[in-house]
Amino acid sequence: MGQDMNNDQGQVTTTVIRNCDWIVAWDAATSSHVYLENADFAFAGNEIIHVGPGYPGTAEVEQDGRGVMLMPGFVNIHSHPGHEPGWKGMLEELGSRRLGQSSLYEFMPVFNIGPKYARHACRVAISELLRSGVTTICDLAAPREDWVGDYEPTGIRAVLWAMHRSGAWRTRNGHSVEYDLDTERGDRLMLEAIKVADDASKHPSGLISGYFGPAQIDTCTEGQIMGALEAARERGQPIQIHAAQSIVEFQEIVRRTGCTPIEWLEKIGALGPDTVIGHCIFLNDHPWLHWPQGNDFQRLVESGAQVAHCPVVFARRGIALNTLARYVDAGIPVGIGTDSFPHNMLDELRMACYAGRIVAGSFTAAPTSYAFSAATHVGADIIRRPDLGRLAVGCKADFSIVDMGNPYMQPDYDPIRSIVYSANDRAIRDVYVDGRQVVANGQLLHFDIGNDIEMLRQGQRDVIKTAAERDWAGRQIEELTPRVYAIKKS
Ligand SMILES: [Zn+2]
Incomplete structure (x- = not known):
């Protein structure tokens, strides 16, 4: 207290x-x-x-x-404050032309501002969240040194959701994705994430909890997903995993397993009430996939699995959930997260309502009450906190x-x-x-972000200087993400 x-x-x-x-x-x-x-x-x-x-x-x-x-207070169930704020001005209208319009594979590795700036990015994000009425944040990230220390001065309630995986993705040509997976390392990182989460939960403020989860369906083994799930169940916690978040990932899981992402999660025993699926957009019946052979939606409904819906970051790339009302009316618990900047839940609420209606072509497809409930009591229940969000x-x-x-x-x-x-x-x-x-x-009232903004500007300058080294095609920043208008040289 x-x-x-x-x-x-x-x-x-x-x-x-x-x-x-x-x-x-x-x-x-x-x-x-x-x-x-x-x-x-x-x-x-x-x-x-x-x-x-x-x-x-x-x-x-x-x-x-x-x-x-x-x-x-709003409960933000999915965000990555440790790096997203560094991408302002660069990622709002950037997607891969040959990788399903996602920015995940070609651009995320190029633009990452790195752990050096994580604390500053995090504090900037928290300042935006608090001022838009968010009182609980879920921070999904690989554990970093003194992660808890990033939160202590701010006064926000936080779930540090320690993510683990076997490795990262990359592209060497802009049209196919490769995975550098080291499963032994991934197994170790899973155990580390659990330990970091357990330690975070001991924080004396009572404001910080530690959860853990396999980062993405395509970067973790079955053993890592199920290992995390079993450990989470022992603690009365859910796991959260990114899945069905892009066409590339949908096709990748089909290529590896013959199953859609939802089918595969069900097959390995991971689709259920102790699992929160980050995004969960590309079910087989999403109208933009043209994949009628499947029953993902019904599997999802019957499983009791939950969804973290982040409409703004997807709307930027012309992608949307089909639809908020369809999921909620079928009984799927849907919470809302900001995922990216701006860290403003009211923006997410408005976009959740508009995007759902546009996708369905119906003004009834995303009522305000569904979005407001998702951002409050439903989100609170998803993170097992019935004492929040109401x-x-x-x-x-x-x-x-x-x-x-x-x-x-x-x-x-x-x-x-x-x-x-x-x-x-x-x-x-x-x-x-x-x-x-x-x-x-x-x-x-309790912290100031003046210096953090300065550091974030420095982080972005670093990215700009070195982006070409990380890009498969060696492109400079202006070519990767042209400004709205060119700067006219005098
Ligand atoms: Zn995410």
Whole structure:
């Protein structure tokens, strides 16, 4: 428990926010969020003790809730903050023309800013996340030195999701992908990831948990996937694995096994409620695959496996899930992650709604409630934290205060629609994690990213200088990713 939640006598501090215009509250009877008007919200220490009209008790801290909306903190179940921020300006419209439009194989290895800048990238990402109302982040990455230390000062709640694999992919010609796999090393890295995760979970703040998982379906052996799954089950945790994330990977798994990625996961025993599938877009019935022979969707539904949906990064390359409503209506738990920059969950929510509707050609294919639930209580359940993602008595005090006075929020017939479709993070005024305020008036309270931005700029300059050395065709940066307009030399 943070010290600023206690008063001088060491007792737990109680805070009440009275007469909130709106509260997005949890209704246990319907297992759904509901709107409350003119209601009170109180928390003691890190725990919510009242959500509803007329808080009867006293409190050391009294706030006026008129002119604000309280909503649960977002749970971001899939992101890579240790490198993604370094790619700003370079990857927004970059894909491989001959590798299914993905950027994974030809460009990711070229643009990587490297571990030297991971902490700075991470802090920049966290600053964006907190200010867009994210209170829990899942950071999927290969373990790095003092990973926990990147998080300590920030105040965000974090799942450090230690990824392991047998090796990386590469292309030497821009049209075929090779894998440098060392399975013995991969087996060792699996054990290391489990150890790193277990150690992270011991952090005394109570804000950090360690999970682990096989990084990608095409870079891990069956033994590594099942080994991780069994170890995760012993700990009551899920694994997360990238799968069905590109056409190249779909074809690669078919080439190796004769199965689609979903069929293969089922065949080895890895498709089930303890598995979170990162992206899970390319099921055999995705209309852009033309692969009618299969039953991936039904297998997924019956297995109880869960999906981490990251719509923005795929929309950049013309790729989308088919569709959010189809998955959710069939009972597949779908959470939302930012994956890339901007680290802004409200952007993801809006894109989830628009992309689903465009893919289906139907305005009903991605309702706002599905996206908002995915980003809150469904995501929380996926990471086995039913005390997060909802404003209910007994849950953790992880929430945002939205300024209803922001012009983008008005008129306010439906305040969630106002923030998702109009106001975005501009209206998020204050954010609390575990009962402790981390953002006030849109500003970070516990850390500063000025130096991190400088380092990130340096990291990007390094990439620009050396990109040609890593590119299969030896291209300079301007050729790899031309600017929107050329710089005119005087
Ligand atoms: Zn990812």
